[in-house]
Amino acid sequence: MKFTRFAIFLLLTTAIIYSLNRSWGSVPALGKFLDPFHGFWQNAESGPGINPEVELDGLGATVAVFYDSMLIPHIYAANDNDLYFAQGYVTAQHRLWQMEFQTHAGAGRISEIIGDAALDFDRTQRRLGMMYASENALRSMESDPVAKEIVTNYTRGINAYIATLDYEDLPLEYKLLDYSPEPWTPVKCAILLKNMAKTLNMGEKDMEMTNALKLFGKETIDLLYPDREDVGDPVVDNAGNWKFKPLTIDSFPLAVPEGLTSVRRVDKPDKDVGSNNWALHGSKTRTGSPLLSNDPHLSLSLPSIWYAIHLSSPTVNVMGASLPGAPAVISGFNDSIAWGMTNAQRDLVDLYKIQFRDEKRDEYLSDSVWKPARKVVEEIRIKGKPSFFDTIVYTHHGPVTYDQSFHAGDERNSYAFRWLAHDPSDEVIAFHRLNRAKSHAGYMDALDYFAGPAQNFVFASVRGDIAMRVQGKFPLRRSEEGKYVLDGTRTAFEWQAFIPNAHNVTYKNPARGFVSSANQYPVDSTYPYYITSTSYEAYRNRRINAVLGKLTEAGPEDMMRLQFDTYNLKAAESLPVFLQALDTSSFNDKERTAYQVLRGWNFYNDPDSEGASYYEAWWDALRPLIWDEMDRNKYLLDFPTTFTTIKLIKENPGLSFFDIQATPEKETAPDVLRKAFVLGVQDIEKWKSEKHKGPRWADFKDTYIGHLLRQEGLSVHVQHGGNHDIVNASSRTFGPSWRMVVSLEKTGLRAWGVYPGGQSGNAGSPYYSNMIEMWGQGTYFSLPFGDSTTISKRIIARQQLSMSKQ
Amino acid sequence: MKFVIQTLFIMILSAALQALLPWWTMAIGAFAVGFLFASNGWRSFFAGLLGVGLLWLGMSLFIDISTQTALTERVARLFPTKTTPLLFLVTSLVGGLVGGLASLTGSILTYRKPYRW
Numbered sequence: 001m002k003f004t005r006f007a008i009f010l011l012l013t014t015a016i017i018y019s020l021n022r023s024w025g026s027v028p029a030l031g032k033f034l035d036p037f038h039g040f041w042q043n044a045e046s047g048p049g050i051n052p053e054v055e056l057d058g059l060g061a062t063v064a065v066f067y068d069s070m071l072i073p074h075i076y077a078a079n080d081n082d083l084y085f086a087q088g089y090v091t092a093q094h095r096l097w098q099m100e101f102q103t104h105a106g107a108g109r110i111s112e113i114i115g116d117a118a119l120d121f122d123r124t125q126r127r128l129g130m131m132y133a134s135e136n137a138l139r140s141m142e143s144d145p146v147a148k149e150i151v152t153n154y155t156r157g158i159n160a161y162i163a164t165l166d167y168e169d170l171p172l173e174y175k176l177l178d179y180s181p182e183p184w185t186p187v188k189c190a191i192l193l194k195n196m197a198k199t200l201n202m203g204e205k206d207m208e209m210t211n212a213l214k215l216f217g218k219e220t221i222d223l224l225y226p227d228r229e230d231v232g233d234p235v236v237d238n239a240g241n242w243k244f245k246p247l248t249i250d251s252f253p254l255a256v257p258e259g260l261t262s263v264r265r266v267d268k269p270d271k272d273v274g275s276n277n278w279a280l281h282g283s284k285t286r287t288g289s290p291l292l293s294n295d296p297h298l299s300l301s302l303p304s305i306w307y308a309i310h311l312s313s314p315t316v317n318v319m320g321a322s323l324p325g326a327p328a329v330i331s332g333f334n335d336s337i338a339w340g341m342t343n344a345q346r347d348l349v350d351l352y353k354i355q356f357r358d359e360k361r362d363e364y365l366s367d368s369v370w371k372p373a374r375k376v377v378e379e380i381r382i383k384g385k386p387s388f389f390d391t392i393v394y395t396h397h398g399p400v401t402y403d404q405s406f407h408a409g410d411e412r413n414s415y416a417f418r419w420l421a422h423d424p425s426d427e428v429i430a431f432h433r434l435n436r437a438k439s440h441a442g443y444m445d446a447l448d449y450f451a452g453p454a455q456n457f458v459f460a461s462v463r464g465d466i467a468m469r470v471q472g473k474f475p476l477r478r479s480e481e482g483k484y485v486l487d488g489t490r491t492a493f494e495w496q497a498f499i500p501n502a503h504n505v506t507y508k509n510p511a512r513g514f515v516s517s518a519n520q521y522p523v524d525s526t527y528p529y530y531i532t533s534t535s536y537e538a539y540r541n542r543r544i545n546a547v548l549g550k551l552t553e554a555g556p557e558d559m560m561r562l563q564f565d566t567y568n569l570k571a572a573e574s575l576p577v578f579l580q581a582l583d584t585s586s587f588n589d590k591e592r593t594a595y596q597v598l599r600g601w602n603f604y605n606d607p608d609s610e611g612a613s614y615y616e617a618w619w620d621a622l623r624p625l626i627w628d629e630m631d632r633n634k635y636l637l638d639f640p641t642t643f644t645t646i647k648l649i650k651e652n653p654g655l656s657f658f659d660i661q662a663t664p665e666k667e668t669a670p671d672v673l674r675k676a677f678v679l680g681v682q683d684i685e686k687w688k689s690e691k692h693k694g695p696r697w698a699d700f701k702d703t704y705i706g707h708l709l710r711q712e713g714l715s716v717h718v719q720h721g722g723n724h725d726i727v728n729a730s731s732r733t734f735g736p737s738w739r740m741v742v743s744l745e746k747t748g749l750r751a752w753g754v755y756p757g758g759q760s761g762n763a764g765s766p767y768y769s770n771m772i773e774m775w776g777q778g779t780y781f782s783l784p785f786g787d788s789t790t791i792s793k794r795i796i797a798r799q800q801l802s803m804s805k806q
Numbered sequence: 807m808k809f810v811i812q813t814l815f816i817m818i819l820s821a822a823l824q825a826l827l828p829w830w831t832m833a834i835g836a837f838a839v840g841f842l843f844a845s846n847g848w849r850s851f852f853a854g855l856l857g858v859g860l861l862w863l864g865m866s867l868f869i870d871i872s873t874q875t876a877l878t879e880r881v882a883r884l885f886p887t888k889t890t891p892l893l894f895l896v897t898s899l900v901g902g903l904v905g906g907l908a909s910l911t912g913s914i915l916t917y918r919k920p921y922r923w
Contacts, residue, residue, distance in 0.1 A: 002914060002915070005914050006911065006914040006915055009907065009910060009911040009914060010911050012907060012911075013833065013837075013904070013907040013908050013911050016903065016904060016907060017830045017833060017904055020830075020900060020904065021829075021830060030896075030900050031829055031830060031900055031901075031904065032828075032829055034862070034896065034897040034900050034901070035824070035829035035862070035901070036862050036865035036866040036869060036897065037824050037825055037829065037865065038824075038828070038829055039829070040877070040881055041865070041866050041869045041870075041877075041897075042869075043877060044869050044870065044873040044875035044877045044878070045873060045875065046872065046873035046874055046875065167828075172877075172881075176884070711884055712883060713879075713880045713881065713882070713883030713884040714880055714884070763876075763877055763880050763881075764873075764875050764876075764877035764880075766875075766876075768876075
């Protein structure tokens with residue numbers, strides 16, 4: 001009896017321990033997780049949490065790391081191999097989970113961690129050829145001895161950090177999801193860069209445009225989706241001075257495949273992705289030296305997309321923002337130059353409709369030949385479930401993304417995906433060289449290695465030069481080519497050649513005294529190549545150029561003020577017209593209040609502004625009402641841009657698209673404006689009654705820095721003005737992910753920076769979200785830059801990485 | 807008095823074990839003390855519950871107070887319970903439950919009188 005009872009309780013106790021030692025669905029392994037000796041409690045830190053002396057395998061010489069008051073590491077190494085090793089180690093120390101999670105996302109492996117909720121996402125990643133692209137990039141890295149050393153040492157550094165970890169040291173998210181880090185590999189550096197390429201290139205809308213063409217006709221297309229909106233200055237205006245002889249290809253009538261595409265696209269990146277950069281010539285600054293600014297607008301997330309770092313070795317002294325998981329500094333400055341990027345927006349993606357010979361899909365038609373297709377079976381592991389196997393067919397164009405088994409909507413349709421990022425490229429070398437560039441010539445040389453995602457690279461040097469270069473590898477296109485789905489059976493529509501680097505859009509020290517870019521159209525109309533894109537920006541760029549044009553004797557504070565500028569040019573150009581459409585006699589009380597607030601509004605989306613809330617609510621109701629013909633539930637279609645929409649309201653109010661299809665009446669633009677106004681006011685009233693407060697813009701917009709796992713508890717809300725189409729481009733979840741200002745003075749370069757997050761990715765660290773408030777207020781941290789003696793006087797922690805004694 | 811000593815023994819032995827080894831080794835400590843003290847089922851269970859529960863409560867409070875961390879609140883918001891007092895309570899209960907059961911299981915082998923439940 002005793003032994004039976006003993007056996008029962010022993011079994012019960014063991015069963016409970018077992019069930020508390022593993023996770024169940026979204027419930028963490030509670031015993032392990034809550035254990036104060038090893039579980040999440042051990043992630044609590046009261047200070048920098050830096051281990052002062054670390055012995056590591058694989059270092060050549062001792063490396064000194066100093067952490068300044070923002071926990072930015074200043075790394076001093078005796079050679080470049082140790083420098084990249086230390087960058088890997090130090091970055092992993094603060095951001096390991098994020099680095100791995102982002103590369104798992106890139107590779108389509110999220111189901112492994114969170115279960116089958118991510119299966120569709122994972123399949124998409126694989127079918128876009130993310131790993132195919134990364135492996136091609138890796139081959140290219142490994143064939144270059146310098147690039148190979150860089151990624152090898154960076155990888156070793158990360159793995160050296162991973163090797164020091166016991167369960168209690170693991171980042172919180174591993175404990176929460178109950179898994180452990182795997183070793184880093186060089187291909188992960190490539191995946192990370194391809195992830196960024198995906199964010200910046202996947203705004204493409206070939207299928208949407210194809211459907212629009214079929215449904216509305218060419219004339220309407222040109223009205224609704226012009227290649228060029230022709231507003232404001234292009235990034236580079238060098239009219240009449242393109243002296244090279246352009247490459248040409250045979251002209252060929254464009255053939256768009258028959259029928260509408262029935263594809264159901266799964267992911268569509270937010271249009272709020274964008275960036276600003278500019279450089280002011282010394283003739284316009286107080287010190288006589290150039291000023292350079294950059295703020296990339298990306299998803300606002302915790303841990304942050306960027307990790308600030310200072311790298312110093314005998315060959316380099318560079319500081320700025322790095323991407324955790326990629327070696328070198330991406331946007332920053334060294335002793336001689338500074339640079340920054342904005343997305344070039346160009347169309348680097350095409351979809352080819354494939355004709356397979358039969359259902360086996362072993363062969364597909366290309367000109368008059370049946371070419372063999374290559375099939376790859378992808379295993380997608382799923383937490384708590386058996387693996388999912390996905391067969392992906394590769395053509396010479398690239399992987400077939402949409403087909404009978406994935407979102408094609410119609411089993412006869414198969415679309416192969418051609419993406420510039422699939423091609424081998426040398427971005428690692430580009431940044432390695434850019435970090436070391438001493439002059440304009442060095443910057444030009446480094447950028448020759450940069451293929452994609454195409455960027456507008458701004459430049460300024462201590463010597464006094466400013467420049468802009470739209471750099472990337474661009475397919476040579478015939479007019480209109482790339483806007484629509486292409487016929488995959490004819491090689492004539494394939495990318496025949498690329499625009500040579502020497503023909504790319506670039507200029508230096510223009511007469512106006514500044515260079516700038518904000519994702520607008522790249523170049524004046526005399527540039528001899530056809531350019532197309534999803535959309536080009538129409539407002540930020542004009543505001544920036546208007547402000548920069550007026551500046552004289554400018555200082556860094558003027559640059560900061562401009563980055564934080566909340567002037568809503570779109571509202572200034574549209575609201576007076578919108579208000580004219582309203583019938584003031586039919587207002588209820590709420591509408592009358594709204595009308596008065598809007599009339600008194602100064603067009604600034606400041607945190608305290610209520611006018612901004614009413615305007616944005618009105619606009620958000622208006623756009624879908626106007627483009628109600630474009631119901632994405634029926635066919636993939638893309639709304640025309642904000643600029644074009646407003647232009648049509650002003651110039652073409654009787655356009656048939658203003659008619660609301662659900663009503664029997666025939667509406668014109670003013671009718672739609674009135675209806676949208678009522679809806680916008682209702683939205684605000686609903687919000688007011690839920691929140692019990694007035695619609696201040698910062699509250700109504702509610703800028704939100706969300707944790708990558710979308711866990712509210714690990715995320716932060718912040719009071720912030722601005723919005724998309726505004727220089728301070730903070731919408732709800734997108735915005736300036738890094739703000740940098742550099743003054744390139746001959747007596748010593750000075751720089752400032754801030755980002756909406758913190759250096760540590762650990763939610764238990766005081767450095768997890770400590771910059772967010774300053775970011776929200778538009779203030780900056782001075783970035784300490786100098787030799788180890790200077791820096792060592794301004795630090796909160798020091799760390800010595802030395803060779804293992806064995 | 808014996809109960810208090812038994813509870814303290816569980817606390818100390820469990821702390822020593824799990825300071826170095828995985829969390830569940832504290833169950834071995836509670837089991838051993840339960841075996842040695844040979845109390846009845848309820849007493850053994852409560853000695854384990856209190857011994858490990860208080861140990862986990864004390865350690866988590868110590869970490870929370872000494873680091874002044876925002877982590878406790880952030881993690882509390884990940885759970886449906888939302889508040890930090892409940893997070894401390896859940897932490898103590900999870901540890902305490904395992905400690906209690908282990909202690910009880912150990913006592914079954916050595917407790918002389920018949921169980922009455």
